[in-house]
Amino acid sequence: MNEIKKGMTDKEIVDYVNNVLEQMSLKEKVFQMSGNGLIAKVIKDRGFGKRAYDAAGSEKFKIPPFKFTDGPRGVIIPGSTCFPVSMARAASWDVDLEQRVGDVIGKEVRAHGGNLFGGICINLLRHPSWGRAQETYGEDAFLLGEFGAALTRGVQKHNVMATAKHYVANSIEESRFIVNVKLDERTLREVYLPQFKRCVEEGCATIMSAYNKVRGKYCGHNDYLLRDILKNEWNFQGFVHSDWMNGVKDTVAGVTGGLDVEMPRAKYFSFKKIKRALQEGKISEDMIDESAGRVMKTILKFVTREDPQIYNGDLIGCNEHHQIALETAEKSIVLLKNEKDILPLKKDQINKLAIYGKYAKIKNTGDRGSSNVSVKKVFTPLKGIQNYLGNSIDLIYNDGTDIAKVKSTAKEVDVAIIVVGLNYKDEGEYIKEFKTGGDREILSLHTEDIELIKAVATENQNCIVVLIGGSAITMEEWKDQVPAIIMAWYSGVEGGNALANIIFGDVNPSGKLPFTIPKDPKNLPFFDNSVDEIEYKYYHGYTLFEKEGYDPAFAFGYGLSYTTFKYENLRVELKDDKVIATLDLQNTGKVAGEEVVQLYIGFENSHIDRPVKLLRGFSRVFLEPNVLKNVKIVVPRKNLAWYNPKSKSWEIEQIEYTVYVGKSSKTEDLLTTQFTL
The missing domain is CATH 3.20.20.300 (Glycoside hydrolase, family 3, N-terminal domain)
Known part of the structure; x- marks a missing residue:
């Protein structure tokens, strides 16, 4: 042998x-x-x-x-x-x-x-x-x-x-x-x-x-x-x-x-x-x-x-690896709302800042099941912002449990940051013996978090809500009362530092939602974690919302930036077994930024039941202000196929397809053109 x-x-x-x-x-x-x-x-x-x-x-x-x-x-x-x-x-x-x-x-x-x-x-x-x-x-x-x-x-x-x-x-x-x-x-x-x-x-x-x-x-x-x-x-x-x-x-x-x-x-x-x-x-x-x-x-x-x-x-948990964790947290943060460009905050225009919410101060890196990474030191939102500001601004922290005190301090500060959301008790791997985790009982925030947001927003119009969690959080009850909303996730060991860099503009937010946030949970597929049998249907997420004409609170692929991008000159070429889309992308704002260019293929002319469109490519592009770049996204032709259960094979329809390219899955955010096979 x-x-x-x-x-x-x-x-x-x-x-x-x-x-x-x-x-x-x-x-x-x-x-x-x-x-x-x-x-x-x-x-x-x-x-x-x-x-x-x-x-x-x-x-x-x-x-x-x-x-x-x-x-x-x-x-x-x-x-x-x-x-x-x-x-x-x-x-x-x-x-x-x-x-x-x-x-x-x-x-x-x-x-x-x-x-x-x-x-x-x-x-x-x-x-x-x-x-x-x-x-x-x-x-x-x-x-x-x-x-x-x-x-x-x-x-x-x-x-x-x-x-x-x-x-x-x-x-x-x-x-x-x-x-x-x-x-x-x-x-x-x-x-x-x-x-x-x-x-x-x-x-x-x-x-x-x-x-x-x-x-x-x-x-x-x-x-x-x-x-x-x-x-x-x-x-x-x-x-x-x-x-x-x-x-x-x-x-x-x-x-x-x-x-x-x-x-x-x-x-x-x-x-x-x-x-x-x-x-x-x-x-x-x-x-x-x-x-x-x-x-x-x-x-x-x-x-x-x-x-x-x-x-x-020496490799385990080393500084180099933590820097990659920081970059990951920065690029993952999604800016959902930014009325009147309240963000980024400008340090020289703030004398007093308040941070509210228990999740601002506790280590909250996700569920505690088989995916739990045990770390001693975590940069929480509070710690990250404290690190960033040093002694340059008067910073107040309040866990948000005393609403009367919240209201009194909110009146006195220039800006209020409210950190709310979920933890391992709300969602995660379900282990009966530990009585934690499991499927979520509600998609909204807890009542005390909503009360905290409303209390602060009533007293101070310069408020920013930071959401912690691992999935969609509904917010119809309060989102119109605040000018800025950030989805910060369970952001890892460097999450607080990343959040501070985003809030104060050292990093331009570029994250995009990987799911749909509904206005009404009734628009979502049937979900019951007590049944012993369930049917998974063909449509869910953005494909369901588009098929049924539901209007989401925030669409799949959505996310704001501190700059603006212009999409134009979308063109499509068929070459060999590929669909090649090209377009011009320009940063039309005043700061550098990264844009996620998303490409969807539309099946409006299909002879069978298919989604309105499906994601089939994306490209992350960095641009300095006023710079224009030609962007190319290649879609293998096989990715146009559907599965025919009768022939037990993948088949490509010989029809006219639509190419959608833009900054989210929302129709108004997309350029379109067509090609025919």
């Missing part, structure tokens, strides 16, 4: 593993198929995420184990860099930046001793009540796919196996263990699967199956999803592991369905149960060889690559 060495080719790895499988006992093969022993380590650590957890591998055959860590807002092992949550990062619409975030995560995984990162969460935001919305990249499958692919590239650059999760249709939290999702083939193929296919094309090493059922079968048992589509149709070469704790319900169903690894224990994929299933003829040893082989091949594919650098402990 050849030795394992750096630089092995794919063929050499396949030959090596096939040779190993011929020599392995059944028990040694089955050992590859679970996270056997991980639970004991978690118990010993008195909590999840204290280290990288090893499983599989073979000391006898010199195959290292995989070493699992989780995410996605950073490596969850204490001390790691805590980035803004994925939803915030999606608001940057900057895939190059997301790849750099992945680069940092990859380095820190390795520095912690890990080699598998389970944090590429690309589940679709079907409804903003979903408790784990903050862990994903929004409501659009194309945006999800591009960001998931970017994070995968960054992480895997450092020979860390990236896991895309939760496959598939996992968009409700509290009933995730039992709910059966009904959906038709077009909805599955066009809405819920594209982002996973994109990550597979990018080379993601592993896939995590979801807890829920799809069409009556648990995702971890679902041969149509795991074997027919993922492994056969998409030619996925990595391994599939279950979600943690109860992601498998039956030995035979799991093995025959195409699941390779049960995590984090061997409850159903134990040697005893698999041996019995083999003896009873319910599974074959070829299936065991396939799963064990996939695990070992994937591990060897990554551990035999040359590392681009050395990974020592």
Whole structure:
């Protein structure tokens, strides 16, 4: 048998593993198929995420184990860099930046001793009540796919196996263990699967199956999803592991369905149960060889690559990584409202400033489930603004609980900043024993936050509302009473510094919403986290709003800047298998800024039921004042296709299409032109 060495080719790895499988006992093969022993380590650590957890591998055959860590807002092992949550990062619409975030995560995984990162969460935001919305990249499958692919590239650059999760249709939290999702083939193929296919094309090493059922079968048992589509149709070469704790319900169903690894224990994929299933003829040893082989091949594919650098402990949470977290937070902040250009604030015109709200002062980086990154020091909004101002302005802080005192101080200050929103108790991964997280009960702010906003706004017209959260927050009850609104998200370890830089104009806001904020939650799809069965329909988010003619409070892709941009001269060229759109973009304001140019393809002339338009490209462009730049966005022709369930194939209609390009998904924000196939 050849030795394992750096630089092995794919063929050499396949030959090596096939040779190993011929020599392995059944028990040694089955050992590859679970996270056997991980639970004991978690118990010993008195909590999840204290280290990288090893499983599989073979000391006898010199195959290292995989070493699992989780995410996605950073490596969850204490001390790691805590980035803004994925939803915030999606608001940057900057895939190059997301790849750099992945680069940092990859380095820190390795520095912690890990080699598998389970944090590429690309589940679709079907409804903003979903408790784990903050862990994903929004409501659009194309945006999800591009960001998931970017994070995968960054992480895997450092020979860390990236896991895309939760496959598939996992968009409700509290009933995730039992709910059966009904959906038709077009909805599955066009809405819920594209982002996973994109990550597979990018080379993601592993896939995590979801807890829920799809069409009556648990995702971890679902041969149509795991074997027919993922492994056969998409030619996925990595391994599939279950979600943690109860992601498998039956030995035979799991093995025959195409699941390779049960995590984090061997409850159903134990040697005893698999041996019995083999003896009873319910599974074959070829299936065991396939799963064990996939695990070992994937591990060897990554551990035999040359590392681009050395990974020592000094990398973990280092200043360079915190600077990337700061940049990410700055680019993710979305300016939703700015009447009379109240922002940016000018220090020399302010003598006294008040900051209200408990979330201004507490560490609030997101939920406390499997994505929690434990950090000792966080720059809160209050700390960030204090750092920025120093002693130059008289700064008052009030937690907002005493409304009478709030009103009296609000009268006395030049500007009031109100920090309100959500925390880990309102939304997040639902863990029954901890009684936190879960799906959101309301989409509005809590009553006390609304009362605080109204109290300040009544006394001081120069007020700015800063929203903390991981998804859409409705604000019809109060948004007309304040001149400025900022969506600041769960913004990570440097969030407060980023907020100060935005508020005082050192950084021009450039974030755009990765979801639709409704005026009326009744316009959203049906959501009930207590049912054991639900239908996911074809339309949601901006596609639903446009199809039904609903007017959102803030549209998908919306976000303001301190400058203005002019779009003109939109042109389209068909070349080879591409649609190439070009336009002129000019910064017509007085300050430099970045604009996210968004391209949508319209299907008004379709002969079938299709969305009004779909996002199919975007580009982030920096411009100095008065500078004009030609911008090009390329759309592969395959991205015009729809899935025909009758022919079981993707088809491109020979019709006239509309190209929309502009600063948001709103019709009035878009230039249009047409082309015909």
